[in-house]
Amino acid sequence: MKSALPVAIVVIALLAFWYVAAALMNAPLQRDAFANAGRDDYSTTDLVGASLNMERPKLPAPHQIVAELDRLILQTAPTSKRGLVYHAWITLQETLIGFFFGASLGIGLAVLVLSVRSLERSMMPWIVASQTVPIIALAPMIVVILNQFDITGIAPKAVIAAYLSFFPVTVGMVKGLRSPDPLQLDLMRTYSATPAQTFVKLRAPASAPFFFASMKIGAAAALVGAVVAEVTKSEDGGLGARLLAGSYYGQTVQIWAALFTAAALSAALVGLIGLASRLVLRRMAFTS
Amino acid sequence: MLEPLAKPSAVASKFSVIDIADLSLRFETRDGPVQALSGVNLEIARGEFVSFIGPSGCGKTTLLRAIADLESPTNGVIRVNGMTPHEARLSRAYGYVFQAPALYPWRSVARNIALPLEIMGFGKAERDARVAKGLELVNLAGFGNKFPWQLSGGMQQRASIARALSFDPDLLLMDEPFGALDEIVRDMLNQQLLGLWEKTGKTVLFVTHSIPEAVFLSTRIVVMSPRPGRIHDIIESNFPRDRALEIRETREFIEIANRVRHGLREGHSYDE
Numbered sequence: 275m276k277s278a279l280p281v282a283i284v285v286i287a288l289l290a291f292w293y294v295a296a297a298l299m300n301a302p303l304q305r306d307a308f309a310n311a312g313r314d315d316y317s318t319t320d321l322v323g324a325s326l327n328m329e330r331p332k333l334p335a336p337h338q339i340v341a342e343l344d345r346l347i348l349q350t351a352p353t354s355k356r357g358l359v360y361h362a363w364i365t366l367q368e369t370l371i372g373f374f375f376g377a378s379l380g381i382g383l384a385v386l387v388l389s390v391r392s393l394e395r396s397m398m399p400w401i402v403a404s405q406t407v408p409i410i411a412l413a414p415m416i417v418v419i420l421n422q423f424d425i426t427g428i429a430p431k432a433v434i435a436a437y438l439s440f441f442p443v444t445v446g447m448v449k450g451l452r453s454p455d456p457l458q459l460d461l462m463r464t465y466s467a468t469p470a471q472t473f474v475k476l477r478a479p480a481s482a483p484f485f486f487a488s489m490k491i492g493a494a495a496a497l498v499g500a501v502v503a504e505v506t507k508s509e510d511g512g513l514g515a516r517l518l519a520g521s522y523y524g525q526t527v528q529i530w531a532a533l534f535t536a537a538a539l540s541a542a543l544v545g546l547i548g549l550a551s552r553l554v555l556r557r558m559a560f561t562s
Numbered sequence: 563m564l565e566p567l568a569k570p571s572a573v574a575s576k577f578s579v580i581d582i583a584d585l586s587l588r589f590e591t592r593d594g595p596v597q598a599l600s601g602v603n604l605e606i607a608r609g610e611f612v613s614f615i616g617p618s619g620c621g622k623t624t625l626l627r628a629i630a631d632l633e634s635p636t637n638g639v640i641r642v643n644g645m646t647p648h649e650a651r652l653s654r655a656y657g658y659v660f661q662a663p664a665l666y667p668w669r670s671v672a673r674n675i676a677l678p679l680e681i682m683g684f685g686k687a688e689r690d691a692r693v694a695k696g697l698e699l700v701n702l703a704g705f706g707n708k709f710p711w712q713l714s715g716g717m718q719q720r721a722s723i724a725r726a727l728s729f730d731p732d733l734l735l736m737d738e739p740f741g742a743l744d745e746i747v748r749d750m751l752n753q754q755l756l757g758l759w760e761k762t763g764k765t766v767l768f769v770t771h772s773i774p775e776a777v778f779l780s781t782r783i784v785v786m787s788p789r790p791g792r793i794h795d796i797i798e799s800n801f802p803r804d805r806a807l808e809i810r811e812t813r814e815f816i817e818i819a820n821r822v823r824h825g826l827r828e829g830h831s832y833d834e
Contacts, residue, residue, distance in 0.1 A: 455664075457660050457661075457662055457664045458664050458666070460632055460658075460660070461658070461660070461664055462681075463631075463632060463651070464630055464632070464651065464656070464657075464658040465654065465677075465678045465681045465682065466651050466652045466654065467681045471681050475677065475680070475681070476666070479666070479668045480666075480668075482668070558667075558668035559667050559668055559709040559710075559711060560667060560668065
C-alpha cells in the first residue's frame with residue numbers, strides 16, 4: 275500500500291498534464307469551429323470546455339477515451355463487431371498462438387546455438403538482420419505470400435507475431451543456458467555427466483530467470499506484431515483494424531480507445547508472466 | 563635438505579593410488595606460454611593425507627586438476643588407481659571439492675548431495691539412504707530441507723564435502739576448501755575433516771595456503787614453488803590419528819611447520 279501513494283500522484287500529474295495538452299492542442303480547431311458557426315461571444319471557459327469535448331479532436335481528453343471505452347466494451351455485446359471485446363479477442367488469439375510458436379522457436383534455436391559452436395557465428399548475423407527489417411514493410415509481404423497458399427485470417431498475423439517474438443527469447447535463453455559458472459560445469463565433468471544430463475540438471479534450471487525475462491519481452495513483441503499485421507490487412511478484424519478504421523474516418527477517440535485496449539492487453543500478458551515468474555523463481559530459491 | 567624429524571610414516575598399504583612421473587603442463591596464454599608444472603614426480607599410497615602447499619602460481623591447483631582430468635598434461639604420465647586420469651574420471655574414482663561450495667541454489671541441501679547419485683543412476687531408496695548418511699557424516703543432519711542460501715559458508719562447504727563423498731569414492735581431491743572461511747570455522751572443519759578421514763580411511767589430496775592447516779591434517783606435506791611450478795620438498799608427518807588442535811603448540815609441530823616455511827622460502831615463495 276505504501277507504493278500506492280507515489281503511483282497515484284504520478285497518475286494524477288499525468289492526467290493534469292494531459293488535460294492541459296488536450297485543451298491547448300484542440301483550441302485552434304475549436305476556435306475555427308466557433309467561427310464557422312458564427313459565434314464570437316464565447317469565453318475562455320467555453321473554449322476550454324468545448325475543446326475538451328470535441329467530436330473529432332486532435333488529442334482526446336481522458337474522460338472522452340474512458341467514455342468511448344465504456345461504450346465499446348461495457349455497453350456493446352461481446353460478440354458484436356462494433357465492440358472492442360470482439361476485436362481484442364482476435365488480437366489476443368493471434369498474439370497467444372504467435373507467441374507460443376515464437377517462444378518455442380526461440381528456445382529451440384538457443385539450444386541449437388549452444389550445441390553447435392559454429393552456428394552462433396554463422397546464424398546470429400542473419401537472425402539479427404531479420405529483426406532489423408521494418409516490420410511494417412515486411413508484414414504485408416508475408417500476409418500476401420501466405421494468402422497465396424490459402425492461409426488467411428488469424429494465421430498470417432500469428433506468423434508475424436511469432437516472427438517478432440522469437441528473437442528476444444533466443445538471445446535471452448542463449449545467455450541463460452550459458453550462465454552456469456565454470457566451477458559448476460567442472461563439477462559436472464568430475465561426475466562424467468553426459469551433455470544431456472548437464473543440460474537438464476544444470477543449464478536449464480540456471481536459465482530460469484533469463485527465461486522469464488525474455489518471455490516478458492517476447493509477449494509484448496508478439497502483441498505489437500499482431501497489431502501491425504492487422505493494420506496492414508484489416509479485413510479480418512482485430513485491434514489494429516480498429517486503429518486503421520479510426521484513422522480512415524478521422525475518429526481519433528476510437529483510435530485512442532483501441533490503443534488503450536491493446537496497451538491493457540499487453541500489460542495483462544506481461545503481468546501474468548511476471549506473476550508466474552515470481553512464483554516459480556521463489557520456489558527455485560533464486561534470491562535475486 | 564634437512565633430515566626428517568618425524569619417523570617415517572607407516573602407510574596403511576603399499577598400493578600406490580596415484581603415480582605421477584615427470585609431469586609437465588604448459589598453458590598457452592595471450593602473454594606467451596606459462597609453465598604451470600615442470601618435472602613433477604610423486605607417488606601417493608592408499609590412506610594417505612597429502613597436503614600441497616605453496617604460493618599462488620606454484621601449480622598446486624593445476625596439479626590437482628590434472629589428476630582429476632580437468633586439465634591435460636603436455637608431458638609426463640599420471641596414473642590414478644592404475645588408470646589414466648580420463649579413465650579414472652569416467653569410472654568415478656574420486657570426489658572433488660572446490661574452493662567455493664558450488665551448490666545449486668535451486669536444489670535443497672539434500673537434493674544437492676544427491677546430485678552425483680542422480681547422475682550416476684542410483685535408485686531413489688539408495689539415494690535417500692546415502693544422503694542421510696552424508697548429512698550425518700558432516701554434522702548437517704536436519705538441514706536436508708534447507709536451501710543453500712539459508713546456510714552459512716562453513717555449512718555450505720560441509721554440504722559440498724558430503725556431496726563429494728556421497729558416491730563413496732576412495733579418493734578425495736580438495737582444492738583449498740576452507741580458504742574462504744574464518745579461522746574459527748576453519749579450526750572446527752579441520753577437526754571434522756580429520757575425524758572423517760580417520761573414520762573412512764580414504765586417500766585425501768588437500769591443497770592449501772595455510773601452513774598450520776597443512777601440518778595439522780597431513781601424513782605428508784608437499785611444498786611447491788613457482789615459476790615454473792615444481793615440487794621443492796616433501797615432508798613426512800607422523801602425529802597420532804586422534805590428534806586435537808592443541809598439538810599445534812607442541813615442539814614437534816612447530817619444527818615441522820618451520821621446515822615447511824623454510825622450504826617455501828627456499829623456493830622463493832616469499833620473493834616479490
